[in-house]
Amino acid sequence: MNRIAHLFIILVTPAPLAAADYAKDIKPLLKERCVSCHGSVKQKGDLRLDAGALISKDVHHDLLARVTSSDEDERMPPEGARLTPAQIEMLRQWFAAGAIYPKDEVIPKKPSEHWSFQPVKRPPVPASTFGHPIDAFVFGKNEPPPQAKPMALLRRVHLDLTGLPPTIPEQERFAKEPSLERVIDGLLARPEYGERWARHWLDVVRYADSNGYERDAEKPFVWRYRDYVIESLNNDKPFNRFVIEQLAGDELPDRSVETHIATGFLRLGHWDDEPADPAADRYDQLDDIVSTTGQTFLGLTIGCARCHDHKFEPLATRDYYSLVAVFNPLQRPTKGRTELTIPVDGTEIYTWNEPSAKAPETHVLVRGSPTRFGDLVEPAVPAILVKQQPQFPAGEKTTQRRLGLAQWIASPNNPLTARVIVNRVWQQHFGQGLVTTANDFGLMGAAPSHPELLDWLAHWFVHDAKWSLKKLHRLILTSSAWRSSSVEQRAKSGEPKPSDSSLSALSPSLYRYRRLEAEAIRDSILAVSGQLNPKRFGPAMRPAIPVAALEANTDKDKIWKASDEHEASRRSIYAFIKRGLVVPMLETLDLADTVSSCPQRQVTTVAPQALTLFNGDFVNQQAKHFATRLKREAGDDPTKQISHAWRLALCREPSSDELAKMRAFLQNESLEQLCRVILNLNEFVYPE
Numbered sequence: 001m002n003r004i005a006h007l008f009i010i011l012v013t014p015a016p017l018a019a020a021d022y023a024k025d026i027k028p029l030l031k032e033r034c035v036s037c038h039g040s041v042k043q044k045g046d047l048r049l050d051a052g053a054l055i056s057k058d059v060h061h062d063l064l065a066r067v068t069s070s071d072e073d074e075r076m077p078p079e080g081a082r083l084t085p086a087q088i089e090m091l092r093q094w095f096a097a098g099a100i101y102p103k104d105e106v107i108p109k110k111p112s113e114h115w116s117f118q119p120v121k122r123p124p125v126p127a128s129t130f131g132h133p134i135d136a137f138v139f140g141k142n143e144p145p146p147q148a149k150p151m152a153l154l155r156r157v158h159l160d161l162t163g164l165p166p167t168i169p170e171q172e173r174f175a176k177e178p179s180l181e182r183v184i185d186g187l188l189a190r191p192e193y194g195e196r197w198a199r200h201w202l203d204v205v206r207y208a209d210s211n212g213y214e215r216d217a218e219k220p221f222v223w224r225y226r227d228y229v230i231e232s233l234n235n236d237k238p239f240n241r242f243v244i245e246q247l248a249g250d251e252l253p254d255r256s257v258e259t260h261i262a263t264g265f266l267r268l269g270h271w272d273d274e275p276a277d278p279a280a281d282r283y284d285q286l287d288d289i290v291s292t293t294g295q296t297f298l299g300l301t302i303g304c305a306r307c308h309d310h311k312f313e314p315l316a317t318r319d320y321y322s323l324v325a326v327f328n329p330l331q332r333p334t335k336g337r338t339e340l341t342i343p344v345d346g347t348e349i350y351t352w353n354e355p356s357a358k359a360p361e362t363h364v365l366v367r368g369s370p371t372r373f374g375d376l377v378e379p380a381v382p383a384i385l386v387k388q389q390p391q392f393p394a395g396e397k398t399t400q401r402r403l404g405l406a407q408w409i410a411s412p413n414n415p416l417t418a419r420v421i422v423n424r425v426w427q428q429h430f431g432q433g434l435v436t437t438a439n440d441f442g443l444m445g446a447a448p449s450h451p452e453l454l455d456w457l458a459h460w461f462v463h464d465a466k467w468s469l470k471k472l473h474r475l476i477l478t479s480s481a482w483r484s485s486s487v488e489q490r491a492k493s494g495e496p497k498p499s500d501s502s503l504s505a506l507s508p509s510l511y512r513y514r515r516l517e518a519e520a521i522r523d524s525i526l527a528v529s530g531q532l533n534p535k536r537f538g539p540a541m542r543p544a545i546p547v548a549a550l551e552a553n554t555d556k557d558k559i560w561k562a563s564d565e566h567e568a569s570r571r572s573i574y575a576f577i578k579r580g581l582v583v584p585m586l587e588t589l590d591l592a593d594t595v596s597s598c599p600q601r602q603v604t605t606v607a608p609q610a611l612t613l614f615n616g617d618f619v620n621q622q623a624k625h626f627a628t629r630l631k632r633e634a635g636d637d638p639t640k641q642i643s644h645a646w647r648l649a650l651c652r653e654p655s656s657d658e659l660a661k662m663r664a665f666l667q668n669e670s671l672e673q674l675c676r677v678i679l680n681l682n683e684f685v686y687p688e
């Protein structure tokens with residue numbers, strides 16, 4: 001055999017495979033290539049391939065014949081690339097080995113029977129020894145896991161609700177009066193609560209201070225929307241009202257400057273101010289609003305129905321364009337490339353507006369093309385969710401279409417809204433949602449791990465708590481589930497390997513050991529060093545950026561004018577988010593995607609994180625301040641300095657071993673170096 005022929009054989013002969021695994025190999029392949037036509041939404045040729053139990057022995061032969069067929073009319077999948085030889089071999093092996101699949105695999109129901117499309121009903125709280133309903137659902141008659149130690153819980157609850165560690169006086173008070181309920185109520189009443197939790201909402205609504213694209217211009221006064229979110233949370237605005245204000249605050253009978261600012265939500269998206277194709281651009285902007293609205297409030301990936309009926313969900317292009325019809329009356333105020341704000345009661349507001357109550361016509365666009373008009377559509381909500389369409393009454397100044405939609409979303413009968421928000425709150429407290437796909441409650445989303453608990457919470461939230469997020473926080477934080485110790489998890493996963501996937505297999509109903517988000521890390525460092533500038537609200541500040549990060553920009557002298565150190569030492573939620581140039585420290589520590597709705601922060605573990613925390617300018621600077629603070633507050637005695645540092649940063653005394661090591665360290669190194677070490681301890685960024 002000559003060399004070329006030999007090589008050829010190596011290339012075309014599939015490598016021998018280990019026996020194909022259904023969950024790992026087969027199911028993902030079928031989902032990617034077949035289920036769009038052979039699933040619960042569509043059953044072409046009367047065949048379903050979306051669960052192992054549905055793939056009967058009779059089809060094995062036919063299926064292999066179809067995927068290997070050279071007849072283009074026979075071949076499966078009919079569109080796109082053929083399956084690769086390795087994929088075909090995998091199917092063959094799986095059949096040969098008996099087509100084994102997990103017996104507990106859920107067979108997707110008819111789309112209309114999907115769990116999250118059904119009305120929320122309140123299940124009874126299971127009989128248990130626990131007085132707390134969450135614990136009754138989670139543990140039933142079992143023992144709860146060990147609880148975290150009181151001081152660890154104090155630190156956990158401070159970081160969770162405010163993103164800042166407890167001060168020494170707060171620790172002392174708690175030691176004397178160890179009531180976590182008192183602490184929770186106190187923290188929920190603080191302005192820092194809104195500053196922490198607003199950031200979670202900003203992730204979901206794709207907040208940024210600039211437009212993205214080539215020019216990446218600043219969005220004037222967009223920070224008013226950010227401040228609106230902080231204040232709404234601090235005032236415990238009922239969530240249903242919060243939803244309505246953001247979608248239709250300008251259409252409310254009791255509209256105010258505040259409710260107008262809320263509609264900034266509509267204009268947060270990235271935006272090209274010099275589009276090559278203005279018609280396409282117009283639909284891209286509407287798509288940004290429709291897609292974000294679907295994910296944020298309803299947990300639906302409606303954006304996938306823009307060009308074709310959704311391949312995996314019962315959402316048709318007609319559903320998509322009926323939502324486009326809701327937002328189509330909006331105009332983006334601009335003068336050429338310059339964005340304009342709208343004057344409302346004398347303060348400038350950054351939003352879209354509806355110039356009249358007459359709505360333009362909206363058509364289905366064939367294959368999403370802005371020039372190929374299909375059927376005319378009226379405003380409507382996705383048909384699968386309703387027996388009868390909600391009312392879209394006509395308005396006088398505006399069309400009131402957004403108000404109609406918002407009222408339907410915020411209604412107690414909407415099957416999705418309360419489930420989706422309750423799950424988001426749970427996710428932030430526990431590290432993982434009861435539904436792990438927080439933006440996707442559709443057929444392709446994950447099934448809830450505790451369906452009854454989720455429904456109980458959603459019903460309780462609407463009917464008992466009257467949509468109060470603070471009541472929901474309180475309920476969750478007073479459960480034993482949330483107070484469970486993470487020590488065992490860490491032992492199991494082999495500390496410190498927090499990116500280890502064994503952690504993600506943990507039950508979402510137990511507090512999950514995890515790294516703090518970028519903002520909480522940066523803010524905690526500032527709090528501990530004594531430099532945190534508590535100034536609230538108003539225009540964003542710009543933290544210093546390493547020169548190297550600016551080098552790549554053509555206008556590197558103008559692109560980023562850093563604030564002075566005091567101004568830049570404000571909480572990270574006030575940092576300017578420029579889509580084209582994200583503050584490197586925040587980006588390295590996994591800030592949210594700035595372009596589309598981010599349901600959950602990624603937690604990557606990469607070398608630049610260690611470099612940022614160990615040798616970045618910011619941390620070095622703060623270590624200096626921290627050392628100065630220690631000298632000022634603890635005097636010159638190294639033991640006192642170490643103990644003070646431990647309490648400030650970690651909320652506990654050093655062990656005798658730690659103390660001895662640190663004392664030895666201080667013989668050769670400066671206090672500033674010691675401070676750097678402390679800010680780099682795992683415990684600092686991974687609260688117990």
Ligand code: HEC
Binds near residue numbers: 035036038045059077
């Ligand atoms: C774009 C839609 C589409 C996709 C994707 C698709 N199919 Fe099909 N499939 C069809 C249609 C339409 C038929 C019925 C017409 C026919 O028999 O050709 C069919 C028929 C079949 C049949 C014959 C059913 C019977 O009993 O008559 C098999 C087997 C099959 N598909 C397997 C697959 C597999 C395996 C995949 C993925 C690798 C796949 N199909 C992907 C559209 C699709």
Ligand code: HEC
Binds near residue numbers: 036037077303304368
């Ligand atoms: C901008 C237009 C557009 C959007 C938005 C879009 N698609 Fe598609 N998609 C296409 C086109 C074009 C095709 C190929 C022709 C077809 O199948 O209609 C396609 C094909 C597909 C196919 C393979 C065809 C098949 O039947 O197997 C899948 C699966 C798919 N899309 C899923 C999605 C999902 C999921 C989303 C949302 C995340 C999405 N699409 C959003 C344009 C789009």
